[in-house]
């Protein structure tokens with residue numbers, strides 16, 4: 001069975017690629033390397049013994065995508081490709097809507113033309129936005145509060161409409177919580193461009209000496225220690241969730257959303273302290289004002305994914321901290337040296 005991964009060289013895409021290869025799937029990657037590195041392909045081969053087929057294309061470019069679909073007999077699509085920085089999306093909303101929505105529309109058009117009926121979408125817990133509860137369940141209304149989150153929310157609606165119109169279509173919306181960690185080999189991991197926006201890559205860059213200290217964005221939230229609480233999920237558990245979703249899409253039609261999270265919330269200080277303890281390194285930090293747009297606390301209710309997909313997380317916060325650090329230590333400058 002041949003699976004197309006758009007954005008397959010990215011952080012979550014590359015980990016999913018490994019999980020798919022190890023589960024016996026054939027993988028075709030479409031990536032324009034705008035936020036990823038070619039070196040990932042060799043690392044995937046080092047880990048699995050298989051180098052996935054690569055198309056260095058912009059997925060929004062329908063002519064290139066059509067060529068791919070004409071050459072490969074694709075059975076299902078997992079769509080990761082997209083811009084993902086919340087702050088940048090507020091500065092350049094048009095670019096975010098154009099890119100994230102165009103790529104999805106091009107895929108849907110090609111899938112229709114080549115009769116491909118299975119679509120797994122890389123969505124985000126961000127679609128829930130300002131909710132009236134901190135434990136998110138899939139049937140809550142979506143209410144994203146920034147352009148990045150709204151691209152995910154609008155794409156979910158586009159995919160729901162597509163599945164209503166084509167009863168043979170199977171769409172699975174995977175709402176990720178906060179992916180961290182790396183493959184235990186330390187060969188692939190999160191490789192942000194420039195100053196990291198997210199907590200874990202910032203911590204690992206402080207640990208490796210690239211940044212002086214972490215800024216903890218606010219310690220006056222109504223949470224146990226005053227710092228923000230999130231549901232951190234190991235990227236390899238997340239990758240396994242995609243394989244479960246793919247299997248589900250083989251036997252089911254329609255459109256279903258699933259939370260992919262652990263169900264447990266940890267604070268910023270929980271992460272810092274666990275990272276220090278597990279890896280025996282100091283993380284100097286300073287408390288700064290809250291970051292605009294951050295919510296105090298949220299985490300997943302992961303019951304639907306367990307009951308319907310038969311998937312749950314296996315890794316601990318200790319694993320996440322150890323694996324993030326191993327990746328950073330072995331690759332202090334990410335993939336850039338290659």
Ligand code: WQD
Nearest residue numbers: 084086124126197198199202215216217228229230268294
């Ligand atoms: C986690 C916690 C911060 C950095 C974002 C997007 C979401 C998804 C994942 C997808 C918060 C605190 C962070 C730092 C800090 N994106 N923090 N100092 O904001 O939950 O989610 O990334 O591609 O859509 O919104 O993740 O890792 O940025 O923050 O104190 O330097 O760490 O305030 O409480 P977030 P994050």
